[in-house]
Amino acid sequence: MDTDGTHGAEGAQGAHGAYETPGGHGTPAHGTPAHGTPGAYGAPASGAPGPGPAREALRPGQVPRPAGPPPALPPLPPLPKERPGADGPRPAGSPPRPAHAPGGGPTLADWLRTPRRADGPGLWTYGHVPRAAVAPELTPLRQLISGALISLLAGLLLWSLLWNGYLGGFWLWPLYAFTPDAWNHDSFSVAAAYVWYGLVMLALVIGFGRLGRWPELLRRLLRPAARAAHPSAPARIEPGSAEDPVGWQQLRAAGLAEAAERLGADIAAGRMNDVDYTRIRRAWESVRADPSRLRAFAEAVHTKGAGACVHPSGARDLPVRAARHDLLARQVLLGTVEDGPRNPYPRRGTCLALDPAVLGTSLLAVGPSGTGKTRRLVRPVVESLALQALAGQAAVIVVAAAGAQLGPDAAYDVVVRIGDPGSAYDLDLYGGTTDPDEAATLLADAFVGDVAGLDVRRAATALAQLIGPFRAAYGRFPAVPELRELLDQVPATLAALRARLESAGQYPMLRELDARERQHGSTADPGPALADRVALLDRPAFASFFDVGAGDATGRPFSLRSLEHPVRVRIDLPERGHADASRMLARLLLAQFTAAATLRTDRSLFAFLAFDDASHTLTPETVRGVQRLRSAHAGVLLTLRTLDDVPEPLRTPLLGAVGCRMAFSGVTTWDGKRFAEAWGTEWVEARDVTSRTVFADQPLTRAIHAFRKLVTGKAVTTDAVTVRQVERERWSASDLAHSVPPGHAVLSLTSVDGERAAPLLVSLAG
Incomplete structure (x- = not known):
């Protein structure tokens, strides 16, 4: 199915907010009606338009619908048992085969029965065998x-x-x-x-x-x-036992033995993949929170089996997987901790993975171009969260330059190509809000938040004095050309606005216009700076973008207010021809995300925003917003070529705002110094060896010593060893700049519960 069209906001949110079980009804946030017939989770309305240059207008905050209803699947014949990822043809109608998970070797049943042991943040739990806390005493x-x-x-x-x-x-x-x-x-x-x-x-x-x-x-x-x-492996969960995940014991305990048998048969026949299992288990959790959905859930499982409660896009897997994933633990394998003295003994040789428990504290990665930040970090993380979105557990947005290798378009529900006339989707410049003051605050931070010496609050006030009256007069926010004319104080535009406000009796809004006119032209007026920044968007390349519903607009704007739905979004920025506009839009997206994520009424979905390049994106307000994401079940991934791309006053606050810090090989000593300060010091055992020459008293001993010196060329010495505890940096700036091999990175992790993992030297060969 072509998933370039997106699923809509039709999945009604329940107590867990991620799934509308079959037969459920409801209305999503922001007033978007639930579409589709009862009996399909988030089923789109029939006859929905497909992707293409033609667009249909949507209300702010609404997620565009998919291109059409997913094709009906034919009855699935019994399939021979095969391991996921095995070569060979599969019958038509079977779900897509996982490329790497589960495990690349075992069957789905074996993958589910493998125990997962957590032993600290960032540990790949699949089949993990804990190591001793300290290294054993080994004779040379x-x-x-x-x-x-x-x-x-x-x-x-x-x-x-x-x-x-x-x-x-x-x-x-x-x-x-x-x-x-x-x-x-x-x-x-x-x-x-x-x-x-x-x-x-x-x-x-x-x-x-x-x-x-x-x-x-x-x-x-x-x-x-x-x-x-014979690698050591933990004891597997035995079939038939109460803990067996293949038997769906919770469904049997709730009286749904027939549904459990159907799902178990799909597992045995190979008709279910890891996404199906995780999605249905998530749907069952929503049923336990709202027992009124029990009957609809049972009917859906009886009818569709592994295809029940499918994602609104109709997709049951990604077109391709570039990393290894464990959806049961919501982890993506990133690499292997080096088995060397720089790492703590319990973590040496273990696999390192990322999951929402650590990504919820946000991650900052710094490394020069060519070190693999996109291929080895951004894409695996985005791919993992896209799979979780298909399972109804997450909403992910990735922002990158056009042409970045972040997966095919079919792996996303919404692909916004700003500046590309063929883009099927637009971007809501105002973030889906209807409050002029909130919209002005977000725009001011994006437009002039990086301008030194300019008060962002005054800029927000100036914008609010214009877009507030405009919305009161026209019932919408101004488009980019209209906003530029208002900031430039074009007489005809202001006269028309005044006439509409006077005819409507909006005298408070007229006073706002009067205040803006009095401030215009003063030495502290932020209007000219705002007008210059808005002019970056008032270009022919963006003529059909940032639509606000004016005139005969046909755009389908995407709003970050859609984070309450399991969406997969990629936003391509025109970095090559419009670098300044791209940076400004990146600041706007980060500001809108931090605002939308913290204002969600339903936080059951993990919301995540990934920047393939966050250079010149951060402002004081967005850094403070990143700190608030941890409590909002959300996080961001920021990659930088160097910390010099962040204003000097923000470098230390940024390292303090994120819980996970990652330094790739090749960082400069200046960047390494910042990381070394953030990681602090630790107590280590230092051994000082002092060599002293031995002077013999006996003639025979002196003769032997003289002969030994003649042969070896060295005097006879004795060593005195002093052992003491000293405080040293975990990683010095010089070590980070010169001792990290290519393809490696030093990574420290913090979970949302406050558990920390010391900086680890990791080989990123996931």
Whole structure:
């Protein structure tokens, strides 16, 4: 299905706010009516227009509908059991095959039954086996080998002495004492002798083996091969047990045994993927919160099986997956923690993953161009949240330059290509709000929030004095050309506005216009700066964008007020030809997101905004807004080439506002210094070794020392070791700039619960 068209705001929100179970009714936020017939979650109205240059006007805050109803799926025949991701044809109508999850090897049932153990933020929980808290005391391998060789030679020497009679025959007395005399020179006596020799040799091997620690040496030598051949795995959940997720025990306990059997049969037949399982489980959680949906849920599962409660777009998977995901734990695999001394021992060699528990504190990533910020960080994170959106758990928006490799258009519900005449969707310049003061505040921060010395509050007041009266007169906000004329105080535009306000009796709004006219032209007037910034959007390339419903507009504006729905949105900015306008729009989107996410009445969905390049995007107000996202079940991902792209006064507050910080290889020492300050210090054990020359008193000892110095060229010394606790930086600026290998990054994580993970050196080969 072509998902370039988007799903609408038709999924009514329940107690959990993510799913309208089949048969449910309701009205989403912002007054958008629920479409579709009962019995389909968020089913679109029939005959909805498809994507293309033609657009239909929507109300602010409304999410555009999908291009049409999803195609009806034919009855699914029984399928042979196969692992997800296996090669080979699949029958028509079966759900898309996951490219990487679950696991790339086990079946869906095995994937579900694999335990997941959390052992700190950012840990890949799928099949995790916890490690010891501290490293065990290990004897150096060289010492083990030398000890084993010495004990082996000693054992061979002792056996040779015994065998050749140099130590007498005392070791043979048990043989003579316990064998009958009748066995002399008999085959029985020969057999008994060899048995005794074998016992003596076994005793020597055991004794000298323990003395030389042969078992420990064998374990050290064979451990890597044994781990590779038989990796340790936790005990799996047994089928039939009460904890078995494949059996849908919660449905059976609620009296839905038939629905549980249908879903279990779809799992066994291969008709269900990881997105289906997660989506239906999410729908069941909403049913538990609102028992009135129980009957509709049961009917949908009985009718559609694994296709029940489908996403409004009709998609049950992404067209392609570029990373490995665990939807049961809502994680995406990012890389592997290096097994080295720079990392804490319990985390060495473990897999590192990101999930809403850590992304909810927001993430800042800094690294020069070419280090893989887009491919190794932004795309996996966006892809994970897009899968969660299909499961009704998240709403994700990604902002990037046109042409960024962030997945095909079919992986998104809404693709806004600003400046592209073929874009099917527009962007609401006012963020879906109907309050002139709120709209003015957001616009002022986006337009002049980066201008040093200009008071953003005065700019917001100036905008409110214009767009407030305009909305009172025309019932809408001004379009970009109209807003520019108002800021430039064009006489004809102001005269027409005054006439409409006077005819409507809007005298308070006339006083607002009078106040703006008095301030115009003064030394502290922010109007000229605002007009210059609005002029960046009043270009022929943007003539058909930022529609506000004026005239014969046919645009379908997307508003960030749609975060209460599980949407997948990509916004392409025209960085090449309109760099300044793109930065201004990026500031506007960040300001609108922080406002919309914190004002949501239903916060059951995790809302996330990802910037592929956040250069010149941050302002003092947006940094404060990022701090408020943690309590709003939302987060942002900000990537920068260098911290120099952030104003100097905001660099320290920005590092303090985010809970997750990531430094890629190749950062400068100036950037490394900021990260080192943010990560602080730790107590470590320092060993100081002092070498002192040994002076012998005895003539023989002096002669030996002189001969040793003649041979080695070094005087005989003795070492004095001092151990003490010192406080040092976790990662110094020099280490971050010069000691992080290519393809690696240093990452610190904080969960929304306040749990922290120390900075980890991670190989980003997800």
